[in-house]
Amino acid sequence: MSVGFCGIELAHPVINGSGTFDAIAAHRAFGDELFERFPFAAFVSKTVTLQERQGNPPPRLWELPGGLINSIGLPNKGLDGYLEHDLGFLATLPVPLIVNVMGFSREEVAQLVEAFAERPEVSALELNVSCPNVETGLVMGADPDETARLVDRVRPLTDKPLIVKLTPNATDVPAVARAAEHAGADALSLINTVKGMALDPKTGAPWLGGTTGGVSGAAVRAVALAQVHAVAQAVEIPIVGMGGVQTGQDALDLMRAGAALVAVGTESFRDPAAGSRVASELVELLANTAV
Numbered sequence: 629m630s631v632g633f634c635g636i637e638l639a640h641p642v643i644n645g646s647g648t649f650d651a652i653a654a655h656r657a658f659g660d661e662l663f664e665r666f667p668f669a670a671f672v673s674k675t676v677t678l679q680e681r682q683g684n685p686p687p688r689l690w691e692l693p694g695g696l697i698n699s700i701g702l703p704n705k706g707l708d709g710y711l712e713h714d715l716g717f718l719a720t721l722p723v724p725l726i727v728n729v730m731g732f733s734r735e736e737v738a739q740l741v742e743a744f745a746e747r748p749e750v751s752a753l754e755l756n757v758s759c760p761n762v763e764t765g766l767v768m769g770a771d772p773d774e775t776a777r778l779v780d781r782v783r784p785l786t787d788k789p790l791i792v793k794l795t796p797n798a799t800d801v802p803a804v805a806r807a808a809e810h811a812g813a814d815a816l817s818l819i820n821t822v823k824g825m826a827l828d829p830k831t832g833a834p835w836l837g838g839t840t841g842g843v844s845g846a847a848v849r850a851v852a853l854a855q856v857h858a859v860a861q862a863v864e865i866p867i868v869g870m871g872g873v874q875t876g877q878d879a880l881d882l883m884r885a886g887a888a889l890v891a892v893g894t895e896s897f898r899d900p901a902a903g904s905r906v907a908s909e910l911v912e913l914l915a916n917t918a919v
């Protein structure tokens with residue numbers, strides 16, 4: 629069931645949501661079996677920032693009946709650490725590599741895009757303008773003009789496909805989508821997590837170290853479906869749909885709403901092979917149904 633996406637040939641339409649599958653840890657756990665049965669048609673790495681970050685103070689997770697709230701806060705090795713320690717291994721995965729980047733200013737994002745533009749190991753870049761767990765991450769992606777200014781700034785720096793990852797926490801998501809498209813984005817991905825909060829039942833204080841966090845999992849599936857549908861009406865470029873995908877039927881729903889690819893996120897924490905299962909269920913459904 630191979631599909632073309634921004635000029636990249638993929639074996640099937642299911643990839644991972646950034647930050648929800650650690651391929652390096654999975655290789656430690658499963659060894660080379662990971663290469664033989666890699667669950668996704670492309671691998672999207674966790675967000676890379678210019679500088680190394682420790683992330684938010686714990687606790688970082690709260691479990692919901694239908695998902696999770698995370699307040700991870702982008703811990704990562706920074707650009708230099710990623711290039712030195714992670715890129716070499718990720719390039720050996722049997723699927724194309726998409727690197728997700730985030731900056732605290734347009735200039736930081738520009739430096740990241742410039743650095744990855746010259747790396748042949750990288751097939752595409754995803755601009756994270758939608759992290760709910762740092763103040764400035766959200767500012768760019770919540771506003772159409774800010775999003776356009778960012779994409780305008782980085783578009784000339786690379787010929788690689790640029791995917792802009794949208795936040796659901798914006799007043800007018802289709803307006804942000806149109807702004808990204810007009811400024812030269814090749815594709816859009818949505819949704820990132822929905823802002824949420826949990827209180828410590830004993831003290832009544834915020835549970836998460838970052839006070840608020842991002843809700844993901846089945847709880848946000850209907851939000852994702854509505855937003856993918858709305859954005860698909862607003863743009864011509866392909867969409868990577870995600871939000872609470874647990875089954876092939878969930879993936880098919882997002883494709884029927886207008887997604888070209890579907891990403892599995894929170895479900896991979898429960899079952900690291902979820903991507904493969906969703907892909908085979910989806911392929912079977914597509915063989916028997918109209919999108």
Ligand code: RRO
Nearest residue numbers: 675700701702759761821842
């Ligand atoms: O690291 C995080 O806290 C995080 C990120 Br970068 C993101 O894009 N979405 C999310 O729910 N958490």
